[in-house]
Amino acid sequence: MDSRGREEQITEEQITEEKIMEEKLTEDKSTEVETPKAKSREETSPEKSGKDFPYAKVFSLAMMGLLCCLFVLGILLPLRPRYSDAEKRELKQFPAFSLQGLFAGSYFRDITSWYQDSYPGKEEWMLLASKTKAFYGLQGEQIYGAAEQVKEEIPTGEGAMAETFALKKDGEGLQEDGTEKKESDGESQRKADARDKKEGKEQTEEGKGTEEKQEEAEAKQSGEVKQSSDAKQGSTKEKEENSNFETDAEGNLQIKKVDKAENVAGEQIGSLYLNGDSAYELYYFSEKAVRAHASLLNTVQAMFPKVKLSAMIVPNSFGVILDPKVQEKLASSGMDQAIAYSYSLMDKRVNTVNVFDALSAHKKEYIYFRTDHHWTQLGAYYGYQEYCKSMGYSTKPLSDYQKLDFPEFYGTFYFFMNRPESLKGHPDQVTAYQGSMNTMQYTDSKGNLQEGKLINDASQMLPGNKYNCFMLGDHGYVEIHNEGAPRKKSILVLKDSYGNAFVPLLAQDYRDVYVVDYRHYQGNASSLIREKGIEEILFLNNIMGIGESLSQKMLAVFQ
Numbered sequence: 001m002d003s004r005g006r007e008e009q010i011t012e013e014q015i016t017e018e019k020i021m022e023e024k025l026t027e028d029k030s031t032e033v034e035t036p037k038a039k040s041r042e043e044t045s046p047e048k049s050g051k052d053f054p055y056a057k058v059f060s061l062a063m064m065g066l067l068c069c070l071f072v073l074g075i076l077l078p079l080r081p082r083y084s085d086a087e088k089r090e091l092k093q094f095p096a097f098s099l100q101g102l103f104a105g106s107y108f109r110d111i112t113s114w115y116q117d118s119y120p121g122k123e124e125w126m127l128l129a130s131k132t133k134a135f136y137g138l139q140g141e142q143i144y145g146a147a148e149q150v151k152e153e154i155p156t157g158e159g160a161m162a163e164t165f166a167l168k169k170d171g172e173g174l175q176e177d178g179t180e181k182k183e184s185d186g187e188s189q190r191k192a193d194a195r196d197k198k199e200g201k202e203q204t205e206e207g208k209g210t211e212e213k214q215e216e217a218e219a220k221q222s223g224e225v226k227q228s229s230d231a232k233q234g235s236t237k238e239k240e241e242n243s244n245f246e247t248d249a250e251g252n253l254q255i256k257k258v259d260k261a262e263n264v265a266g267e268q269i270g271s272l273y274l275n276g277d278s279a280y281e282l283y284y285f286s287e288k289a290v291r292a293h294a295s296l297l298n299t300v301q302a303m304f305p306k307v308k309l310s311a312m313i314v315p316n317s318f319g320v321i322l323d324p325k326v327q328e329k330l331a332s333s334g335m336d337q338a339i340a341y342s343y344s345l346m347d348k349r350v351n352t353v354n355v356f357d358a359l360s361a362h363k364k365e366y367i368y369f370r371t372d373h374h375w376t377q378l379g380a381y382y383g384y385q386e387y388c389k390s391m392g393y394s395t396k397p398l399s400d401y402q403k404l405d406f407p408e409f410y411g412t413f414y415f416f417m418n419r420p421e422s423l424k425g426h427p428d429q430v431t432a433y434q435g436s437m438n439t440m441q442y443t444d445s446k447g448n449l450q451e452g453k454l455i456n457d458a459s460q461m462l463p464g465n466k467y468n469c470f471m472l473g474d475h476g477y478v479e480i481h482n483e484g485a486p487r488k489k490s491i492l493v494l495k496d497s498y499g500n501a502f503v504p505l506l507a508q509d510y511r512d513v514y515v516v517d518y519r520h521y522q523g524n525a526s527s528l529i530r531e532k533g534i535e536e537i538l539f540l541n542n543i544m545g546i547g548e549s550l551s552q553k554m555l556a557v558f559q
Contacts, residue, residue, distance in 0.1 A: 092117040143330075144272040144417045149284045154337050158344035162294035164302045270544070272413055273318070273330055277426035278370040279413035280318040281544060282331040285338045292551040294345035297539060299555060301347045304529060307537055310351040312387060313339045314375065314498050314542045317368035320359050335543065336360075342546075351390055358386040369428045372411020373544070374467060377433055380501040387538070388509075393487065396508060401433035406458040409466040430458055430466045435508040437482045442475040447522065454480070454504035470500040476520035478503070480513040487511065491536040492529060494518060494554065498542040518554045525557045 084091055092114045101107035271282040293313075301309045318327065319335025327333035336356040343352040359367055359375075359382055367379030375383070381398060388395045409428040410419075417423070434455040444450050458469035471478065474497055490512035493499055499515065507513050514532060516525055528534070539554075 142274045142420075143282075144274065149271075149331075151332055152285050152287055154285045154332065154334050155287075155341050156337070159341060160345070161347065162291045162298055162345040164295070164298040164347065271331075272417060273322075274417060274420060274422065277422055278317075278321075279417065279423065280322060281316055281373055281413070283316065283318050283327075283335055283338075283543060285332040285334075286547065289547040290338065290342035291345060292548040293541070293546040294342055296551040296555050297350050298347045300537065300539075300558060301350055303526065303558065304537070305349075307529065307535060308351065308391075309349070310353060310387065310390070310536070310538045311343065311346060312353040312355055312383065312538060312540045313342060313546065314383060314540065315339065315356050315359065316373065316543055317375075319543070320356070320363055321368060339543065353383075353387050353390050355383045355386050358382045366431075369409070369411050370426065371414040371423050371428050372409070372467065373413060373542075374411065374498060375501065377431060377470070377501040377505075380498075381433065381505060384502060384505045391536075393509070396435075398433060401435050404432045404434060404455065404457075404469075406430040406432070406461075406466050406469060408463050409458075410463045411467065415464060427463070430469055432458075432469050433505070435504065437480070437485070437507050438504075439480070440471065440507070441479045442472070443477040443522075444475075449479075454507060467497075467500070471503060471515075474500070474517050474520060475515075476517055476522055478513075478515035480507045480510075480515070482507060482511055482513075485509055485511045489536060490514070490532060490534045491538060492516065492525070492532075492534045493538045493540055494525070494557070495538075495540040496542060496545045498545075499540045502540060516557060518557050521557050523557075524559070526559070 082091055082093070092110075094114050095101070095107060095110035097107065101110070273280045273282055297309065297311050315335045318331075324333045327335075332338070339356055340354075346352060359379060362379075362382055365378060366376055367382065368375050385395050407427065407429045409430045410423070411428060414420070414423045432455045438454050440452050440454050441449050442452050452472050454471055456469045456472055458466040461468060465473075467473075480503070485508070487509045488511050491506070491510050492514045493503060493506065494516045495502070496517065496519070499517075503513065503515055512532070512534075514528065514534065516523075516528075529537070
C-alpha cells in the first residue's frame with residue numbers, strides 16, 4: 001500500500017476514535033443529570049415517606065408531651081419553694097393583682113419573674129446548665145455581673161476632714177448626751193447665714209466674683225454648710241463631696257425615719273472575676289462613698305466624745321490577694337491607699353485600724369474563701385490582732401482555741417455565677433476557732449431574746465450555709481457576757497456579716513460585748529450606749545459595704 005493510502009486509513013481511524021469519545025462524554029453527562037433527579041424521585045416517593053412519617057410523628061408528640069408536663073409542673077403552686085437555702089434568700093412571690101400594674105405592664109413582668117425565680121427543681125436545672133457549659137471548651141478568665149463602673153483616681157496623701165453633723169432629735173436643742181447644745185463660732189455663722197437666706201439677703205464678700213457668688217448661693221439652697229474659714233475657701237466640688245447627708249439650714253443632720261420592719265441589704269454582690277478555682281469581687285473606688293463613711297464616724301464621735309471609737313475597714317480578697325497589675329486592668333487598684341485616704345478624713349480622735357497590712361502579710365495563708373465574699377476566721381484573727389495592737393491590748397494565741405473544720409462549703413460567689421464547674425470541684429472549708437466563752441443571747445425575727453452559741457456545729461448545715469457556724473448567721477442584736485474576761489470593759493460592735501467571724505474572738509477578752517447589725521437592728525443604738533454604759537465602739541465593715549446610702553442607714557440606728 002502506498003503512503004497515500006496509509007494516511008487515509010489513519011485519518012479514518014482517528015475520526016472513528018473521536019466519535020466514540022464524544023458518545024462516551026454524552027452518556028456521562030446524561031448520567032450526571034439523571035442521577036439527582038432519580039434520587040429526588042426516590043426520596044419523595046410515597047413508599048419512603050410512608051416509612052419515615054410514623055417516627056417523626058412519635059418524636060414530635062413526645063417532645064410536646066414533655067413540654068406540657070414541665071409547664072404543668074411549673075404552675076403547681078404547692079411545689080413552689082419560698083426560700084432558697086443555696087442562695088440564702090427569699091424567692092419571689094406571686095404578685096398581687098392591681099389595675100395599675102395590669103395597665104403598666106408590670107403585673108405580667110412580675111409573674112414572669114416569679115415563674116423563673118421559684119420554679120420547682122431550679123437548683124438541679126441550674127447545675128445541669130453549668131455542667132453543659134463546661135463542655136464548651138477552655139473557659140479561662142471570666143467576668144460575671146454588672147457592666148464596668150467608672151474608675152475614679154484614688155487621691156494621694158491626706159484629705160480634708162469629712163463633715164461632722166450636729167444631730168438634732170425631734171426638734172430638741174439637746175445633744176445625744178442630754179446636755180444643752182452650745183453654739184460654736186461656726187454654728188453661729190451657719191445660723192446667721194440661714195437667717196440671711198430666709199430674709200432674701202445676698203451675701204456680699206469683698207473680692208468675690210459673680211460666678212463664685214452664684215455657686216455659693218446654689219450650695220446654700222442644696223442644704224450644704226461650711227465648718228470653718230478653710231471650708232469657705234474650698235471649691236464647690238469639695239463642698240459637694242462633704243455633703244453626703246441631708247441637713248437643715250442650721251446644719252442639723254436630718255435622718256429619715258427607717259421602717260423598722262425593713263431589712264437593709266448591705267452586702268450585695270457586684271461584678272465578679274473568675275480565675276481558675278477562685279473568684280474575686282471587683283472594687284471601684286468612690287470619693288463620695290469614703291467621705292460618707294468618714295462623716296458617719298465623725299458624727300458618732302461627736303455624739304459620744306467620752307467613748308473610744310474605732311474604725312476597721314476590711315479589704316476583700318480582690319485587694320489583698322490579686323496582683324496590683326491585674327486589679328488595675330479589671331477595676332481600681334490600690335485598696336490600701338483607698339482605706340488610708342478614708343481614714344485621713346476621720347476625726348483624729350477616731351482609732352483607725354490598718355488591717356490591710358496585717359492581712360497582706362499573711363496573703364499566702366487561707367485568709368479568704370475562694371467561693372465566697374467573706375474572710376475566713378483565720379483572716380478575722382489577724383484582723384483582731386491588729387485591732388488589739390492599735391488599742392494597746394494583748395491577744396490569745398490560736399493554740400488556746402479548739403480548731404473545728406467543716407468541709408464542702410460553697411459561698412455567695414459560687415451561686416451568683418450559676419455554679420461554675422471550676423468552683424464546684426474545689427469547695428471551700430470553714431475552719432472555726434472555738435474559745436472557752438461560747439454562749440450568746442440574740443434577738444430573733446420576732447424580737448424575742450434567744451440563747452445561742454458563738455461557734456456552732458456546721459457539719460449538718462447545707463453547703464451554702466456553713467458560714468452560719470459563726471453566731472448562727474446575722475442577727476439584729478446580740479449580747480455576750482463573760483465575767484471571767486481579762487478586759488473588764490464593755491464594747492459595742494456595729495458590723496456587717498464580716499463581723500460574724502470576728503466577734504467570737506472578741507468575746508474571749510471583753511466582759512460585755514453588744515453587737516448591732518445595722519441591716520436588721522430594730523432598736524436605738526444611742527439609748528443602748530447610755531443604758532449599758534458602753535466604753536468602746538467598733539465599726540467593722542468590709543470595703544464593699546461602705547457608701548452613701550449605707551452610711552445613712554448605719555447612722556439611722558443612732559436616731
